[in-house]
Amino acid sequence: MIELSQQQREIIEAPLNPMAVTACAGSGKTATAVRRLAAMRKQLNDRHGHVALLSFSNVAVDTFNRDFDALLQAEPGSKRAGGVEISTVDAFVTSNIIRPHGHLVMRCSRTPFLVHGTEPFLTNFSVWDGKRPQPTTALQPVVVKGEGLQFEVGRAKTVVDRKTATEAIKKLAGVGAYSHALGNIWALKVLMNQPLIRRALARRYPHILVDEAQDIGKLHQLILMSLQGAGAQVSLIGDVNQGIYEFSGATGAFLKQYADRDDVDVRTLETNFRSVPSIVKIANKLSGRDDKPERTEPEISSGAYYFTYKKEEKNSALKSFAALLGDAGIPADDAAVLCRSAKWADDWAGGEDDQGQGVLRHFVDSAIQRDKFGRFDEAFKLCCAGVIGLLDDNHGDLLSDLVSRSRDERSSQMLRRTLWTFVKDATAGLPSASLIADTAWQPALLLRVEAMLAMLSAEYGLKTRGNWKAKLARRKIFNRPLIQPADLVGEDVPKFRVSTVHKVKGESIRGVLYICNRSHLDEFLGGTTTEVGKIGYVALTRARDLFILGVPATNIGEFAPKLDALGFTKAGK
Ligand SMILES: Nc1ncnc2c1ncn2[C@@H]1O[C@H](COP(=O)(O)OP(=O)(O)OP(=O)(O)O)[C@@H](O)[C@H]1O
Missing domain, CATH: 3.40.50.300 (P-loop containing nucleotide triphosphate hydrolases)
Structure with a gap:
């Protein structure tokens, strides 16, 4: 058990007011945030309210969950308290706003679903950037001071005519689809147009504590401030010197400005426990x-x-x-x-030479992630993207269901399990990346994928697209293994x-x-x-x-x- 510093203790035990904590690297933000979460829950005199601790990566959320459970276990007789929610900002926005209420503003007749950009049905959704068509999912919303939302696309950040962009986004929304970047716009729109939902959310989450607050982008900021306007109290903890997501609009400005507000309790953490x-x-x-x-x-x-x-x-x-x-x-x-x-x-x-193209490339990359780096999560995502590319267009929402860790129905969980088995098993599933790509790896992949697709059709009613074999043809596949076996490096x-x-x-x-x-x-x-x-x-x-x-x-x-x-x-x- 660590001995808390005075600065850490004062933050943990502070009264329930909005707070801005600016902290240095290695200052024990994790330990402080989970203890603050537990203390807030204890202080909160509201049976129905939840205290939310939000961060930006699954790794951070897993760490918080682990440390929070350990903290409770260390307290005799305590069990995981209700009324606490630990999640990523995106998962919080998705499960509380977009999935249950997004259809109201997206004007779709189904639960909205996240698309990753690789789903084949997206070829029907493009937007004209003034010179050429671009995928609608590539549109990046940017909040421009005094002008509202602007939409950019591509490496050159070409600004797309606002009306053209809005129409394309609405068309995509009409089938229930949204990209990662566009989801926040829909969430914000729900909060702005639906005051009852906004107030209900603020009642459910009277306190929201955001870790890594330097990474809050403009749209997330507007979402949080909208909830605050409806009565939720928002606290931030972060380090502006570690704001490395500026390219996506997170400048750290929110954390700095928040600390300047009169109604915000300002604290600091200035001891580095990590480094020599x-x-x-x-x-x-x-x-x-x-x-x-x-x-x-x-x-x-x-x-x-x-x-x-x-x-x-x-x-x-x-x-x-x-x-x-x-x-x-x-x-x-x-x-x-x-x-x-x-x-x-x-x-x-x-690094390996690039092999494979299109849908086949997803399977190539999946095998490399698994066999070279041991990254099974990444391999799973890529393999799902590959499989979706072989299915009929109307299975567009499958990928987000498969990849998300949200509570899915039983059939979706079974499907995940089937695909996990395929990814994990190099002898009967995704072939080993050490096989010669053109003569051994690709032919094995074709046979095993065929068997899997037959099963997906029989067990889950998933229809395969007519030309699926052509998508796995030997394009840009060479007479060498996908990865160099370690013993060949010499x-x-x-x-x-x-x-x-x-x-x-x-x-x-x-x-x-x-x-x-x-x-x-x-x-x-x-x-x-x-x-x-x-x-x-x-x-x-x-x-x-x-x-x-x-x-x-x-x-x-x-x-x-x-x-x-x-x-x-x-x-x-
Ligand atoms: N009061 C304490 N006494 C001793 N060690 C501590 C204390 N608080 C935190 N630590 C340790 O300090 C290290 C850094 O903590 P942590 O990873 O939470 O830092 P952080 O503030 O999130 O840093 P960064 O923002 O740089 O990632 C961890 O090993 C943690 O266990």
Whole structure:
């Protein structure tokens, strides 16, 4: 059991008022939030009201659930209290607003369902961007100050004529479908048009506590403020320096502005329990904060270092990292190589050449996720997308039912189980990615998928599309395995978890190697004023004991003096 700090205790025990907690990295937001949740529930004198603790990832929600249960178990005689809900912001909005009430504003005659963009029936739903048709599901709503909603599409963020976009969105809504981004618009519309629903929700959730509040985007902000307008009290806890979702409109501004309101109780968490002092010191310099490290510097080599690497000699960089971990007594499975982008992470994990196209590509990627990375959840999602691509158009809503973890009907659960069995079983289900793709993997896939589709039709009445075999034809499939078997690599290269920084947000990792290019480094050193600067800050503050910065060999001359001045040590000195 941890001993709470005074700042943590004061937050947990504060009266039931709206609160804004700005906290530093590693400050124990998780422990504080679950205890605050329990304390709020105890204080709440309302049998029908629920206290909601919301965050932004399933990983965070799982952690909260686990810690909350552990907390209750530690209290003699207590069991999981009612009146508490822990979920993601999206799941909260979906289950409380979109699914039960969305049809009122979407004007559809069924329960609305989320589409992922890959469902074949979506080819009937496009929007003209002024030059070419684009998928309606690619529309991104952006709230523009003074102008309301604007819709952008594509990498170039082309602004689509508002009337054209609205018509396309309504057409999609007419069949009950909404994309992740559009769902929030419908939720907001329900709250704005239906005051009774708004008030009922505020009565059901009189207190809403949002973790990772720097990631609240404009539409989520409007949804929360609408509930607050109807009587709910909203509290926020977060760290603006870790706002790494600016690209999706989450600037951290809401958390900052909220703390300025007179009716909001403002608190701070300023002790870093995670990292050794030398890492906290650099984090302070980058963020302009003055957080206190709780830990003392261990005797064994720890802290913040840099070394150079060459892109074409990745293995040698990984070996150097392994050696530094060895010196610090950190096992490889408590270490990670972090990159700014998914493409880089793929490269550093020994990325595979692209194989497969269209629907077949989903199965290729599914096999790679399962066999190379052991990511079964991801493999399952991709496999579902592949199967849906082989079914008739009118099964458009199946994918969201299958992938979501929401309470589904029995038949849907059985279907999930059938597909899970297919994904897990490399001998009778999704073939092993180590098979030669064109002569062994694809033919096996075809046979096994055929058997599965026959079963889906017999057991669940799911109709297969006429040309399904053509969708699994050998297009862009080559005479080599989907993944290089480890024993073919030939060199004794240490295996590390390789990830984007975004994927490890919220985690503590003993040893971190953050691979940078020149511009990542430049922004890292510029502090937490830019998005890439914040990404570097998140990478740094994941590290408990050892943080290594990988600097391109060609840029070392320029950066070494700056890194030395910041408190880094050159590795091997
Ligand atoms: N009062 C405490 N005493 C000792 N350790 C603590 C205390 N509070 C939290 N911790 C520990 O600090 C570490 C960091 O906590 P946590 O992961 O919740 O940080 P966080 O605030 O969510 O950080 P970040 O935003 O950087 O992800 C955890 O190992 C946690 O157990």
